[in-house]
Amino acid sequence: MHETFYEVMRRQGITRRSFLKYCSLAAGALGLSPAYAPQIAQAMETKPRIPVLWLHGLECTCCSESFIRSAHPLAKDVILSMISLDYDDTIMAAAGHQAEAIIEETIQKYDGNFILAVEGNAPLDEDGMYCIIGGKPFVDQLRHVAEHCKAIISWGSCASWGCVQAARPNPTRATPTHKVPGLADKPIIKVPGCPPISEVMTAVITYMLTFEKLPELDNQGRPKMFYSQRIHDKCYRRPHFDAGQFVERFDDEGARRGYCLYKVGCKGPTTYNACSTVRWNGGLSFPIQAGHPCIGCSEDGFWDKGGFYERLTDIKGFGVEASADQIGMKAAAIVGGAVAIHAGVSVVKRITQKGDDA
């Protein structure tokens, strides 16, 4: 039997006081009332750690990087001890055959009771040969483990949507978890972002442990508590947006005054994520606070929406790449031109006809 979280934490020298502090923090992050803190504490004291198999497909490891940097000084330890990361290529001690053996062991011991966390995604072209793990295509490993898990967490935009490796023209046919053909039908929680915010990642796991169920998901499979509002809805620069005060160029007065970044391409109005509330690096800051527009990293296909510094999206098709305005103005000009010519011909015709009548 796995140890409980609490046991692990105590073993790591964490005081009970810090432990309780973490519990109230977690309750806060989850948007729960402080009354839930004891419930979280109790869960951690009594429930065995959830075994997690953390698989890596095509990815850059930014999700892992984010995860191990969870803000609260305690969180790092808590998180690493909270779930028993039985297998995680990047941070586990085992290597080679030994490491691969852990997967089989976990499957045998906890069949149907462990969580599969997927970072990155599976390339499907050439039978998955673009991502080989232990001599086998990653997609096979993914299908095999998914068969036996309880639920799947798709970490980051790669596993959730596809991200950069799936950007046009997606040379390896990189495919997000929920679209992998032949994957066992298991609940999938998408935690998009490039990377997702560490507090969001740890809170999702804490929730699953405490309440022994999946967090409530929106109809695209994202936890509602972190992905139901846009960056724009809670952005501290929003008063400048409403006032009509924009940064026009990165070196202008507006930029120095911290005006809204809409005109330099901010995707905050179309991006669902918790950056403007939870922020990054322990609530220190987030991109917009640092003066950079949101690039929409938690949205599907954000690489393929034209320039990061342009407000209007490129529309691709018919071999052209242009914004809605460029296409629309051309269409209107063609229609307008046709109308003008038609009117001209009509007038000429009418005059000549009148001549005939007379």
Added chain:
Amino acid sequence: MSVVEKHKEEAVYVYQAPIRIWHWIQAFAIFTLAVTGYLIASPLPSVGGEAYDHYIMGYIRWYHFVAAYMVIIGFVFRIYWAFVGNSHARQIFLPPVWRPSWWGEVWHEVKWYLMLISEPKKYTGHNPLAVLTMHVLYVWGTVFMIFTGLALYGEGTGPGSWQHSYFSTWIIPLFGQSQDVHTWHHLGMWVIICFVIIHIYVAVREDIMSRQSIISSMISGWRMFKDDRPPDDLH
């Protein structure tokens, strides 16, 4: 109108008052929507001073939404009127696309516009080509703008609001993501602008060159005819 006076005049009441009022409110609202919509995507030059002193973007969006609700309520009313109004009120919603003879008349009208024939047919209602254009570009164009617009609006009102529950939840994933809905909503504006250009041009041209009145009919409701041969759509 001087042309009309030359002939024995016969008039038919075509556009009932609610239709006429609706038409001009729609015209005004769509104009407002296009101007404010364009400014939402490409805002006016930045202003200085305290944020507290201005609400420029806020007002532009507000006017967009007010006009949007005028279009929505107007459109719902217009559908209701298609049921209770006269037969002309149903025309733009139900082009008889299943009737080969109707397509023949569309073709006849196309030839008239290509100036291949010297005289158009005579209609009390819309001519078939007009019905087709209005049905495809106006009716479906408006439905498209209302649905995509409400999906975007629901993003602001948030989960729990009816706009979000009935529109945003399925329309946003349908298009891909929020940004794509913005793009298509924006493209839809250009489709409507193209429709407006054609609509105004042909209304003026038909008023002068066809065998019936057009613009004045949308003001008075009465269709005047410039000759006394029977119209082709009175059966």
